[in-house]
Amino acid sequence: MDKKYQPIIGMEVHVELKTASKMFCSCKNDPFHAGKPNVYTCPVCLGLPGALPVANKKAIEWTIKLGLALGCKINSLSKFDRKHYFYPDLPKGYQISQYDLPFCYQGKVETPLGLVGITRVHLEEDTGKLIHQEVDGQNVSLIDFNRSSVPLVEIVTEPEIYSAAQAKEYAKKLRQIVRYLDISDADMEKGGMRLEANISLLNVDSQMTNDKPISNLKLPNYKVELKNINSFRFLERGIEYEIERQKEILEKGETPIQETRGFNAEKNRTYSQRTKEEAADYRYFPDPDLPPINIDSKWLGEITKSNPVDFDLRLKSWQEEYRLKPELVELLFETASDADRLDEMFATATKEKLSVEKLVNAMVHKKIKTIAEFKKLTSVDEVSxxxxxxxxxxxxxxxxxxxxxxxxxxxxxxxxxxxxxxxxxxxxxxxxxxxxxxxxxxx
Amino acid sequence: MDLLELTIKDTIEALKDKTFSCLELTKETFSNIKKNDKKINAFLTLDEENALKQAKEYDDLIKEDAQIFDKKPLLGVPVAVKDLFTTEGIRTTAGSKIIGDYIPPFNSTVIKKLLAAGAIITGKTNQDAWGHGSSGENTDYEPTKNPYDLTRVPGGSSSGSGAAVAYGASLVGTGTDTGSSVRLPAGFCNLVGLKPTYGRVSRYGIIAMASSFDTIGHMTKTVYDNAKVLEVTAGVDPYDSTTVPEKVGSYTKVLGQSIKGLKIGLPKEYFVEGLDKKIDESIRNSLQVFEKLGATIQEISLPYTDYAMAAYYILVPSEVSSNLSRFDGVRYGKAREVFGAEAKRRIMLGSYTLSSGYYDAYYLKAAKVRTLIKQDFEKAFEKVDVIVAPTSPTLPFKIGEKTDDPLAMYLSDIFLCPVNLAGIPGLSIQSGFVDDLPVGMQLMGPQFSEELLYKTAYLFEKETEYYKIHPKFKNG
Known part of the structure; x- marks a missing residue:
């Protein structure tokens, strides 16, 4: 890419938490294994008149856990707000979300291509799912509320991602951390993790930047939202396409339209879904059904204590102690408890004077699972x-x-x-x- | 039995003594409703079949178990339920046409508690649609009439519940009070009406009007009856995060205790121009009764009173516009244009005050005024125990008198709304009669002071006994 245009990318990622029950009611939270539509529902998640939400404490704790893992600050006073819009999958006519006092703010994620600042991490409820299909020869839209009010965390970055590759790295890293904390399956195919990227190009020449860092430049006056991306590869390809498309428009002296675009993987191109002439007015206000939440130092201390060793620190310590390549060893675990088991294995191997590096190699390449298997694999017969x-x-x-x-x-x-x-x-x-x-x- | 005279207290005694049975009482109640409700329009839906079945079962229970009244304190008591209360299997319209065919699959917490206590639901009562109103005329059905004068309103929004209890169609009328809706019909229908402390009674299953204002109350003929019902309905509810784990009082136990030395405050901002002279006089006469009972009276000030209505009519429509979003035209079978004029007015007002660019100037500022009003009361309660004011500045007004002037209608609640802004309890009792029409008087106390309000009201009622006056269906 020539240096005339610098891509400026910010990301919004939604992750469904895998708590036992939903965000505001006691219905089972398991939309992907429900078998039938609308079986995990009650007056609350159907939004029936008179029903009231009661916040899921575990979901709040997990959101804070994630925030802590992303190095965020935690608001000592937080609250839920109502975000209003009409849509058939939103039974109350508003989504319970968080507006100006999210649980977590100001964090960061390390990627191999540089640091990405986290603006905020907040908790909200998922919507129902619309299914458009033919029933008795008629095209109909059906609504499945199994997903309605499933706890959903939104992680918003600063506009500090500067390439399609970095966007992909960021998203992968985020999924790794979420899975490490064991708070979500983050299954992208099913929609358990959903990616959105806001992309625009900055004309670097026009701002005479010699030594100015990119973050000090004035942001472009438009942005294109790339939505409904369900794989890291499509994210990268979609952003790459967008960068080229926007460059062509800018070269003609025009400004790309502010709009939401989707990605067509077959044609390998983005397409317009909805133009946003003005920002939608969601008429946010504090949800009067849910009292504000005080996160006092005692509670925060308990959550902090329950958090596992930092993901990056763990890889770093293994590298220092056993000379393990992070990109190799990270293939061997997902959750923190998996990592704990690896830790124990490495300690045992060291005690038995086995090479942890070779053990990890064998685990990755030969799919062995235990030290006993490793020993069998590496043992030699006695011959003269x-x-x-x-x-x-x-x-x-x-x-x-x-x-x-x-x-x-x-x-x-x-x-x-x-x-x-x-x-x-x-x-x-x-x-x-x-x-x-x-x-x-x-x- | 004379249904106009009957109280909960009498009923329990009569059932115990076998003067009459649950079934006889229930049958008599429904025959009264069938005879008179065409004139009054108190009910939107009746549940006679269930009620009779329940009554028979309770008669069997009474025979089997001598202690049953301890376990079920409201056994056999007919209750008229405001149509904002979700009732499993019984049509629940909120007084609106939009959900005119809605039959809920669950019971609100209060209904569950009342049923568990042995109460019998007679039916669902008429009301201003969604609770928006002070007269009952904003119903999407035929307006309810005041049994004391059928050309006048019974007060709203719990108009049907008030009228029903007044003409003996039930012993309890449940209500919701967001700005006046229990106390005003109580005042206009010669009843005792409680607006409890916010968080005292669960809102779960009650169709929300303005969630941070809505309180769940009830109307009865006497103070004792009212206290008895609150003993059942009050308490923390795991389904309502805004309920408070404050101990539920022994509301009937304190009745009869002396109020000697009680300090009563009279807010000077409430006794101003616009208050009917005869009502002013009635309240001042009543104050003499309190003095006779050993209370002292002093003037106090609630300086932010002037801003209360403005703040109320910004905050309430804001929440209304949000709460009515769920009737989005996709569900329940009716499009949003079916909303009545008052609901549309409040949706528009509230959508405006919550819009970006206006939020700070309206919603946020009004929320700050709300805090000041709350502080007004807190400061006042440092000086006095109870505040007394008229329930309404006017007598029950004529049907149609204020329907063309929403602002005049809003001002009917001028003495009542501040209580909802502050979240404190208010109890409307009778101050007397003027021109054969009931005059309500409101007692206000600090948060969770329901015991004190009942205690005070009870002694006053014992002196005055206005509940012995019954409606004569004038102009009917």
């Missing part, structure tokens, strides 16, 4: 040099071409000879030992 030299002699005689090739300088052929010897010996022998013995025989 004489026995092996005898077999080597036979193998060399049977493969004269290999011997000629080796002598002509094709030393790679030795791997083939090692394999042949192992096969012949029907034993597990240390690789380097065989290489040495074969070389000796060939000399």
């Amino acid at each position: 040099d004489e026995f092996l030299l005898d077999i080597i002699k036979k193998v060399l005689l049977a493969n004269p071409k290999a011997v000629v090739d080796y002598k002509a300088g094709k030393t790679n052929v030795i791997n083939f000879l090692v394999g042949m010897v192992m096969r012949e010996a029907k034993k597990k022998i240390e690789f380097n030992r065989l290489v040495g013995l074969i070389k000796k025989s060939l000399a």
Whole structure:
């Protein structure tokens, strides 16, 4: 990308929490395994007249846990607000959300492509699900309220993501942290984690920026919202497409329209869904049914204490202690309790004088799960040099071409000879030992 | 039995002594309703079949268990339920046409408690739609009439519940009070009406008008009856986060205790121009009764009173516009244009005051005024125990008199709304009669002072016994 235009990207990610019950009622929170529509419903999540919400304490605690894991500050006084809009999947005509006092604010996420600032993390309720289908030859819209009022956390970043690749890295990292805390399955295909990116291009030339950091520049006067993205790859491709599309418009001296766009994966392009001429007026006001929430130091202390070791710190300590590559070891766990089990395994391996690095390699590449399996895999049979030299002699005689090739300088052929010897010996022998013995025989 | 005379207290005694049975009482009640309700329009839906079945079961229970009245303190007591109360299997309209066919699948907490206490639901009562009104005329059905004079309003919004109790169609009328809706019909129909402390009685299952103002009260003929019902309905509810785990008082136990030394405050801002002279006189006569009982009277000031109505009519429509959003035209079968004029007016007002750019100037400012009003009362209660004021500045007015002037209608609640802004309890009792029409008098106390209000009202009632005067269906 030329440096005339700098992409400026902010992200909003929604994550459904996997608490046992819903956000404001005691209905089961399990929309993806309900089997039938509208089985996990009650007057509260159906929004029937007279029903009242009661906040799920666990969901509040998990939101704060996530905020803490993202390095956020926690508001000591928080509250729920009503966000009004009409939509068939929203039975009360408003969504209970948080407006000016979210549970968490001002955090950050490290990505391999740089730090991303977190503006806020707030808690709200999910809506029902609309299903458009044909019933008895008629096109109808059906509503499934199993998902209505499932706890939903929204994580909003600063406009501090500067490339499609970084957006992808950020989203992946966020999912990793959410799963590490074991507060959500964050299943993107089912909609348990939903990505939105606000994208615009900054004309760097026009702001004469020599040494000014990007974050000090004036933001563009428009933004395009890329919505309903259900994979990291589509997020990256969608943003890449948007950057090119907007660049073309800007090059013509025009400003891209402020709008919401979706991504068509087959055509690999974004398409307009809805134009936003003005910001919607949601008429937020404090929900009078839910008293404000005091997060006192005692409660916050308990939540802090229940939080696992920081994800990045954990990878860093493994790297320092065992020389483990983060990108490798992170394939071996999702939740903090998985990581705890790994920790124990590493300690045991160290005590038994086994290489943790090799253990991790074997776990990733050979799919072994226990130290016992690892030991079996790496153990060698007891055989004498004489026995092996005898077999080597036979193998060399049977493969004269290999011997000629080796002598002509094709030393790679030795791997083939090692394999042949192992096969012949029907034993597990240390690789380097065989290489040495074969070389000796060939000399 | 004479239904006009009957109280809960008498009924329980009569059932115990087998003077009459639950079934006889229930049958008599329904025959009264059938005879008179065509004239009064107190009921929108009757539940006779269930009521009779229940009454028979209770008669069996009385035979089997001598202690049953301890377990079920309202056994056999007919209750008329305001149509904002969600009742399982019984049509619940909120006085509106939008949900004119709605049959809820669950009971509100208060209904559950009343049923568990043995009460028998006679039916659902007429009201200003959604609770928006002071006269009952904002119903989407035929307006309710005042049994004392059928050309006059019974007060609203719990108009049907008030009228029903007044003409003996039930012994309790449940109501909601967001600005006046229990106390005003109580005042206009010669009843005792309680607006409890906010958070004292669960709102779960009661169709919300303005959630931070709505309180769940009731009307009865006497103070004892009223206290007895609150003993059943009060208490914390896990389904309503705004209820408070404050201990429920022994409201009937304190009745009869002396009020010697009680300090009564008279807010000077309430006795001003616009107050009917005859009502002023009636209240001042009543104050002499309190003095005779050992109370002292002093003038006090509630300086922010002038701003109360303005703040109320910003905050309440804001919440109304939000609460009525769920009737979105997708569910319940009727489009939003079916809303009545008053509901539309409040939806528009509230949508405006919550809109970005206006929120700070209206909603937020009004919320600050609300705090000042609350402080007005807190300061006053440092000086006095109870505040007394008229329930209404006028006598029950003529049907149609104020329907063309919403502002005049709003001002009927001028002495009542501040209590809802402050969240304190208010009890409307009878101060007497003027021109054969009831005059209400409101007692206000600090938060959770219902015991004190009942105690005070009870001794006054014992001296005056206005409840012995019954409606004569004038002009009917």
